[in-house]
Amino acid sequence: MSAQKELDQQDTSSPVTIAEQPVQVLDADGNVCPNATLPDLSDETLVSMYEDIKLARRFDERAISLQRQGRIATYAPMTGQEGAQVATSYALDEQDWLFPTYREHAAKYVHGVQLASLLKPLRGIRDGYAVPDGVNVMPEYIPIATQVPQAMGMAWGHKLQGKADHAVLCHLGDGATSEGDFHEGLNFAGVFDVPAVFVCNNNQWAISVPRERQTASETIAQKAQSYGIEGVRVDGLDPLAMYQVTNEALNKAKAPAAGERRPTLIEAVLYRFGAHTTADDPSAYRDEDEANEWKAKDPVDRFGKFLYKQGLLDERLEAEMDARIEATISDAIEAAEQAESDPNQLFEYVYDEMPDRLREQRAELDALREKYGDGAFDGVLE
Numbered sequence: 001m002s003a004q005k006e007l008d009q010q011d012t013s014s015p016v017t018i019a020e021q022p023v024q025v026l027d028a029d030g031n032v033c034p035n036a037t038l039p040d041l042s043d044e045t046l047v048s049m050y051e052d053i054k055l056a057r058r059f060d061e062r063a064i065s066l067q068r069q070g071r072i073a074t075y076a077p078m079t080g081q082e083g084a085q086v087a088t089s090y091a092l093d094e095q096d097w098l099f100p101t102y103r104e105h106a107a108k109y110v111h112g113v114q115l116a117s118l119l120k121p122l123r124g125i126r127d128g129y130a131v132p133d134g135v136n137v138m139p140e141y142i143p144i145a146t147q148v149p150q151a152m153g154m155a156w157g158h159k160l161q162g163k164a165d166h167a168v169l170c171h172l173g174d175g176a177t178s179e180g181d182f183h184e185g186l187n188f189a190g191v192f193d194v195p196a197v198f199v200c201n202n203n204q205w206a207i208s209v210p211r212e213r214q215t216a217s218e219t220i221a222q223k224a225q226s227y228g229i230e231g232v233r234v235d236g237l238d239p240l241a242m243y244q245v246t247n248e249a250l251n252k253a254k255a256p257a258a259g260e261r262r263p264t265l266i267e268a269v270l271y272r273f274g275a276h277t278t279a280d281d282p283s284a285y286r287d288e289d290e291a292n293e294w295k296a297k298d299p300v301d302r303f304g305k306f307l308y309k310q311g312l313l314d315e316r317l318e319a320e321m322d323a324r325i326e327a328t329i330s331d332a333i334e335a336a337e338q339a340e341s342d343p344n345q346l347f348e349y350v351y352d353e354m355p356d357r358l359r360e361q362r363a364e365l366d367a368l369r370e371k372y373g374d375g376a377f378d379g380v381l382e
Contacts, residue, residue, distance in 0.1 A: 023232065038240065039243050052109070058325050059105065059115065059332075060105075073124070077272075077273075080274070084268045087239040094112075097138065101171050102142055107171065145181035155168040156192055159194055172200050174205075177214060197250055202269055219267060221266070238299070273295060
């Protein structure tokens with residue numbers, strides 16, 4: 001179908017709405033909010049979602065510790081955002097594609113990426129960046145917002161190919177809304193009605209730049225109005241609200257009737273509890289009291305309280321859950337550390353023809369390995 005036909009057939013009468021107050025299902029104490037409707041999820045799914053959120057929190061703690069020990073490279077923590085990550089991936093169908101940033105570790109895991117694969121690239125093993133067979137997760141994006149037009153392009157491709165049951169979920173940060181890629185991607189998405197959902201994880205800080213210095217708009221969700229699509233604000237610390245809104249947006253993206261497929265911009269209002277990365281010190285630019293106010297709405301505690309009140313969780317079941325989590329993460333760390341990698345790969349795939357200075361450095365490395373053996377490098381990592 002030509003671009004002109006796309007324009008002729010698009011539904012320009014679709015309503016554009018902006019939720020002024022973030023959608024919320026659970027309050028900070030795990031109670032169902034007045035007039036809120038629980039998403040249609042089985043008891044088993046609710047408990048499984050909670051376990052994955054807890055696993056993400058514990059994985060974050062272990063990964064930070066590994067980085068401090070020199071066993072992995074710089075790491076981007078997700079504490080505070082794991083509830084939104086897990087919930088949005090639970091809304092995905094297997095055939096849907098996920099476009100993550102460098103912080104969506106839990107979102108990738110829930111959609112099929114192994115925990116060990118999350119650690120491998122941080123240990124210099126390039127295979128960790130490869131898209132696993134049968135897993136629809138793109139490699140993480142480091143440059144800010146470059147994934148937005150690319151996600152739009154894949155979604156547009158699905159539409160042109162008639163893949164009515166396929167959608168694309170794209171994560172981005174609040175800082176990404178200051179990039180041209182954000183505007184271009186969402187503008188095309190709105191013009192061509194692509195089956196995509198864009199989740200802006202508004203964690204209030206783009207490294208040290210506060211949200212109010214990113215945009216004069218009152219909300220990020222209202223930016224959707226410029227592109228003729230729906231914008232929804234959600235309490236990003238409420239996993240059930242995140243699942244509910246994302247599921248509805250994905251269903252709209254895959255609406256079966258011709259002309260009804262529409263993209264959505266979701267603003268997840270949440271907070272990065274820790275540092276931007278392990279190379280960052282948030283105490284240098286933000287008040288700890290601010291962080292504590294957000295931590296009072298912790299997604300792990302909040303969801304856990306809800307499950308206890310619903311009679312779906314007790315101390316025995318949670319202890320069993322914690323044991324499984326520890327074993328799963330320990331196995332992943334062991335698998336990542338046992339993966340073999342040739343140090344000479346450091347010099348490959350950088351230049352078409354290796355310059356003399358890299359040849360000299362590789363020769364120096366080879367001499368050290370011959371003299372001391374590769375075991376000498378193990379001590380550095382341990």
